[in-house]
Amino acid sequence: MKRLQSYVCGGWHPGQGEVATLVNPSTEEPLAEVALTGIDLASTLQFSAKHGGNALRQRTFAERGAMLAELARVMHSGREELIELAIANGGNTRSDAKFDIDGASFTLAHYAELGTQLGARTVLADGETTQIGRTARFSAQHIFSPRRGVAVHINAFNFPAWGLAEKAACALLAGMPVICKPATATALVAHRLVELFVESGALPNGALSLICGSARSLPGLLRGQDVLAFTGSSATAATLRASDGVVHHSVHLNVEADSLNAAVLGPDVSPDSETGRLFVADVVRDISQKTGQKCTAIRRVFIPADHADAFAEAIGEALDGLAIGDPKTGENVRMGPLATRQQLDNVRLGIARLADVTDELYGGSGELKHPEGGQPGIGFFVSPVVRLARDPASSVIHRDEVFGPVATVCPYDGNAETASNLVALGAGGLVASIYSDDRAFFKTMVSELAPHHGRLYLGSEKIAAQSPGPGTVLPSLLHGGPGRAGGGEELGGLQGVHLYQQCTAIQGDKSILASLLKQ
Ligand code: NAP
Numbered sequence: 001m002k003r004l005q006s007y008v009c010g011g012w013h014p015g016q017g018e019v020a021t022l023v024n025p026s027t028e029e030p031l032a033e034v035a036l037t038g039i040d041l042a043s044t045l046q047f048s049a050k051h052g053g054n055a056l057r058q059r060t061f062a063e064r065g066a067m068l069a070e071l072a073r074v075m076h077s078g079r080e081e082l083i084e085l086a087i088a089n090g091g092n093t094r095s096d097a098k099f100d101i102d103g104a105s106f107t108l109a110h111y112a113e114l115g116t117q118l119g120a121r122t123v124l125a126d127g128e129t130t131q132i133g134r135t136a137r138f139s140a141q142h143i144f145s146p147r148r149g150v151a152v153h154i155n156a157f158n159f160p161a162w163g164l165a166e167k168a169a170c171a172l173l174a175g176m177p178v179i180c181k182p183a184t185a186t187a188l189v190a191h192r193l194v195e196l197f198v199e200s201g202a203l204p205n206g207a208l209s210l211i212c213g214s215a216r217s218l219p220g221l222l223r224g225q226d227v228l229a230f231t232g233s234s235a236t237a238a239t240l241r242a243s244d245g246v247v248h249h250s251v252h253l254n255v256e257a258d259s260l261n262a263a264v265l266g267p268d269v270s271p272d273s274e275t276g277r278l279f280v281a282d283v284v285r286d287i288s289q290k291t292g293q294k295c296t297a298i299r300r301v302f303i304p305a306d307h308a309d310a311f312a313e314a315i316g317e318a319l320d321g322l323a324i325g326d327p328k329t330g331e332n333v334r335m336g337p338l339a340t341r342q343q344l345d346n347v348r349l350g351i352a353r354l355a356d357v358t359d360e361l362y363g364g365s366g367e368l369k370h371p372e373g374g375q376p377g378i379g380f381f382v383s384p385v386v387r388l389a390r391d392p393a394s395s396v397i398h399r400d401e402v403f404g405p406v407a408t409v410c411p412y413d414g415n416a417e418t419a420s421n422l423v424a425l426g427a428g429g430l431v432a433s434i435y436s437d438d439r440a441f442f443k444t445m446v447s448e449l450a451p452h453h454g455r456l457y458l459g460s461e462k463i464a465a466q467s468p469g470p471g472t473v474l475p476s477l478l479h480g481g482p483g484r485a486g487g488g489e490e491l492g493g494l495q496g497v498h499l500y501q502q503c504t505a506i507q508g509d510k511s512i513l514a515s516l517l518k519q
Contacts, residue, residue, distance in 0.1 A: 002032040004191045007198060007210040008044040008179075010051070015039050015213050020184050025091035025337040025380045026326035026371070032089075034184055036214040042221055044179060044209055048150045049225075052177025052206030057146055060122055064173050065115015070202040072108035075101070075165070078196045082161060082189055089188040090160065091336035091380070093327040096290045100189070103473070104165035107491075110475035111169035114493060122175070125517050126503060129510060139510040141517070144501035146175030147252070149225030151500055152218060154240075156232045157183035157339050158293040158403075160190040166475065166491060167229050168208060174500035176227065181211040181218065183232070185340045219243035222251040227500055229490070231256040231295070237486055254499055255486030256479070258401040259295055259430040261286075261470070262423040264302040264445065266436025267414030271310040278464040279435040280311065283407065284318040286471045287384050288335045292405035293343070296431050296471045300397060301386075301407050302422060304414035312388065312409055316362045319384045323372050330373025337371070337380040338404055344380040350402030351385055357394040358387035358408055366406070398425035416441050420448035428483020433457040433470035454481035454489065 004022075005012040015035030022032045056064065075082070079101060086097035118124070126142035133139070151171035155163035160182050168178045182190035194210040197203060211218070222228055222245030230240055230253070237255045245251035263283055269275045286298040303311050327336040338344045351366050363385035371381045384405040389397055392410035412418050423432055432453050434445045437460050446456055455478060457470035473479045478492035490496050506513060 001030060004032050004034045004187055004212040006039050006212045007194055008039055009047040010205050013039060022089055022185060022188060024088050025339055026328065026374055028378055032188060034187060034212045036184075039211055039213060039215070041211070041215065041218050044211070045150050045221060045226075048177040048179055048206045048209050049148065050206065052204060052208070053148060053150070055204030056172065056175045056177060056207055057122065059175070060120045061115045061118035061173065062120050064175065065112045065118070067202055068108050068115060068169055068173060069112035070200065071197055072105045072112060074196050074200040074202060075105040075108065075193065078192070079105075082192060085188045085192055086161070087327050090186045090339055091291065091327065093333055093336050095334075096336065099289065100159050100161045103159075104161040107162065107166045107475040108169050111173045114497070115173050123517060124501070129513055132507060137510055138507070139513055140505055140507045141513045142503055142505050143517070144498055144503055147225045147227060147500060147502055149176070149223060149227070151176040151178045151227045151229065152222060153178060153180045154215075154228070154230045154232065155180065155182050155190070156295070157186045158290060158295070160186045161193055163231055164190050164193060166479075169475075170490070170496040171227070171500045172207060174497045176500040177207050177209075179209045179211060179218075181215045184212070184214065187212055219245055221245065222249065224249045224251065227252045227254070229254040229499070234258045234484065234486070252499070254480075254488040254490065256295065256488045256490060257484065257486035259428075259481055259485040260299045260398060260401050260426040261296055261429050261431050261433075262300045262302060262426060263298040263433045263435065263470070264419045264423060265304065265307070265311065266434065266438055266441045267304045268436055268438045268441065269307075271307065271314055274461040274464045275435050275437055275459060276311070278459050278467065280314045280318060282433060282459065282469040283315055285469055287319065287386070287405045287407050288322055289471065291335055291338055291382070293339060293403055294471050296473060298433065298470065299401060299407055300423070300426065301409045302392070302412050302419050303409055305411040306414070308409060308411040312361050312386065315386060319362055319386070322384065324368055324381060324383055325372025326374040326379065328373070330371065333372050335384070335405065338382060339380070341380055343403065344382060347382055347402055347404035347406065350400055350404070351406060353396055353400055354387050354402065354406070354408060357391065357396050358389050361388045361409060362386035366404075392422055393425065395425070398427070416444035416448070420445055423449055424452050426452070426484065428481050428485045429453050430479070430481040430485045431455040431457060431470045433459055435459040437461050452482065454478050454485065
């Protein structure tokens with residue numbers, strides 16, 4: 001069987017010790033294996049900081065941008081192969097796979113363009129020079145320079161391509177070398193992507209390393225010039241927060257974790273309006289796209305009580321047309337399996353917990369006996385499930401993220417204050433979406449919800465025709481959220497690059513300050 005190797009210290013290494021098997025989640029057929037240990041992580045960090053860091057820092061932003069443009073091009077040329085791997089190892093439909101893979105190359109291209117705009121410089125100024133003496137001669141300037149360590153990226157299983165690319169684009173543009181550790185269960189896409197990048201020769205030696213396997217000791221080896229950017233569960237995030245590097249050496253930690261994203265329908269929206277249709281389409285897309293395994297997917301659906309039946313019916317009707325099965329062999333399959341047996345077990349548990357405090361609206365317990373193109377009893381399939389809250393303030397609904405095609409409808413009284421208080425029970429989210437054509441409703445909702453979220457999406461009639469929905473993360477916009485969502489901040493154009501740079505205040509003669517920033 002194919003063994004996925006790690007790319008470290010300028011070469012491919014098979015690892016050793018205990019082995020994990022990667023399977024096709026539709027058929028449970030083994031696809032590849034990964035040794036969980038056996039990589040010299042300390043040497044990998046040293047090699048990466050020394051060779052990759054030095055080489056990247058010698059390049060200007062424009063040159064690093066050109067490097068990212070080449071990576072985007074390489075990715076695009078390997079697109080069909082990557083899509084096939086995502087279908088096999090992730091249970092993705094072709095459309096799900098494109099969402100991950102095209103999202104990744106789009107993000108690389110975005111940061112490539114930003115590099116071009118930043119031009120032939122290696123140091124970034126933050127804002128204008130400030131006078132701090134009696135005269136303007138004695139001034140100060142904040143600058144950003146790349147941290148001298150390594151950017152360690154630990155990614156979740158659901159976006160193996162985008163997760164790798166969105167983090168790497170920011171770090172490489174900032175001038176920091178990257179060690180990427182994809183989630184083991186779906187590592188085939190990330191592994192092939194790094195193979196393509198290495199084969200292209202676009203990156204200097206040590207600029208990008210790949211660890212296949214568990215790498216549990218890696219966070220403990222990090223020091224103050226390193227950055228640890230993590231995407232995954234709150235439970236793993238808590239372990240990383242307690243790691244030696246973070247506790248004793250102030251390793252800069254960025255966490256993207258769970259989020260019970262809310263969609264709130266305004267009282268002005270009727271089921272047969274453009275905005276009403278947009279709301280239903282967004283909810284249905286987020287339940288089914290990537291089989292609901294999207295950190296930004298809508299989990300809690302707030303509908304004014306007098307419209308709840310009509311909208312719940314429209315959501316159910318849209319889900320009725322959804323063929324679920326093996327994306328490779330099933331006809332017109334629009335939703336594949338969950339990625340792993342563990343995820344299937346977790347989702348079933350989550351549905352059972354919700355069932356204690358909700359009534360059935362659609363899909364029962366999510367059991368799927370006959371997947372299209374699949375075999376009964378084989379694969380990690382679940383059908384979409386929509387529940388109806390008995391009490392919209394019930395803590396289970398706002399606390400337990402069910403990472404699958406599951407959402408809960410919470411009827412409310414149509415009042416913006418009520419809706420925002422209920423949404424805030426989620427204790428911090430990546431994104432909330434609000435659907436209305438009433439500016440007063442938006443005003444209250446935005447002022448109440450903004451402190452609890454990294455992004456707010458305002459769905460209305462005027463944008464309905466051009467919106468990708470709240471679940472799409474754009475490189476120009478902030479990705480992250482407070483509280484339960486991890487407290488992280490990624491992307492957002494230049495802001496995403498600053499995660500990998502140290503900000504320093506420089507005080508001195510204004511002309512000397514100007515000379516430092518001269519290109
Ligand atoms: P996970 O179990 O926390 O695993 C995430 C990553 O952490 C994997 O690469 C895993 O490696 C690694 N890991 C686990 N324990 C570790 C440890 N002690 N030290 C170092 N690394 C460790 O999460 P998941 O099941 O892959 O992802 C699902 C969760 O991610 C969901 O809760 C979802 O909300 C969240 N998520 C959030 C975002 C966001 O942007 N906010 C995006 C996607 C997903 P192995 O695979 O080798 O165990």
